[in-house]
Amino acid sequence: MTSASAADLVRSLTTTTPDFPTPGILFRDLSGVFADGAAFRTVVAAMAEPFAGRFDAVAGAEARGFLFAAALAHSAGTGVLPLRKPGKLPPPVLTEEYDLEYGSAELQLRTSVASGLRVLLVDDVLATGGTLAAARRLLEKAGNVVVGATVVIELSGLGGRAAVEGLEVAALVAEG
Ligand SMILES: O=P(O)(O)OC[C@H]1O[C@H](OP(=O)(O)OP(=O)(O)O)[C@H](O)[C@@H]1O
Numbered sequence: 745m746t747s748a749s750a751a752d753l754v755r756s757l758t759t760t761t762p763d764f765p766t767p768g769i770l771f772r773d774l775s776g777v778f779a780d781g782a783a784f785r786t787v788v789a790a791m792a793e794p795f796a797g798r799f800d801a802v803a804g805a806e807a808r809g810f811l812f813a814a815a816l817a818h819s820a821g822t823g824v825l826p827l828r829k830p831g832k833l834p835p836p837v838l839t840e841e842y843d844l845e846y847g848s849a850e851l852q853l854r855t856s857v858a859s860g861l862r863v864l865l866v867d868d869v870l871a872t873g874g875t876l877a878a879a880r881r882l883l884e885k886a887g888n889v890v891v892g893a894t895v896v897i898e899l900s901g902l903g904g905r906a907a908v909e910g911l912e913v914a915a916l917v918a919e920g
């Protein structure tokens with residue numbers, strides 16, 4: 745018997761909830777992936793695989809991105825750069841504003857810890873691409889090279905790849 749692929753595990757362990765957090769949004773929740781140790785390990789390994797040997801730091805956006813970014817960094821033996829919502833990091837920080845499917849937000853990076861690195865961006869969901877684009881801007885402003893982005897689910901219909909044009913993006917599952 746062959747073991748389930750990362751994509752199969754994501755499809756079977758992810759829930760889709762209509763009209764959350766606002767009307768018209770089909771919300772994907774990956775709590776089932778996080779809760780299943782074997783599935784979590786398989787998914788994180790599959791996220792890292794396309795970029796193996798090409799990054800020396802991982803960055804994740806608060807909050808869901810932290811879970812995948814920290815796990816991926818730990819298994820790859822790299823550090824992890826937290827991109828935080830405003831007011832959480834002491835100065836000096838860089839700040840980027842962005843829009844997403846259900847509102848607008850800001851991310852901040854502590855500049856003193858990240859410079860001259862080859863950084864892989866990690867997140868659970870790619871929707872409009874606003875989050876990844878802001879993350880890319882932050883890391884590049886701080887003097888890093890962003891080598892790519894790896895996500896679990898891409899909502900292809902929302903055109904997120906266009907927001908990070910020129911960046912290599914890997915997704916385990918693409919949905920309309
Ligand atoms: O491609 P985009 O349109 O930017 O959307 C994707 C982002 O939206 C979610 O985060 P959210 O801002 O909801 O925060 P959370 O992780 O704290 O739930 C998700 O974890 C991604 O980071």
Ligand SMILES: Nc1ncnc2[nH]cnc12
Nearest residue numbers: 769770771772845869871
């Ligand atoms: N539809 C969606 N489900 C889960 N996370 C999201 N982030 C942005 N859009 C999302």
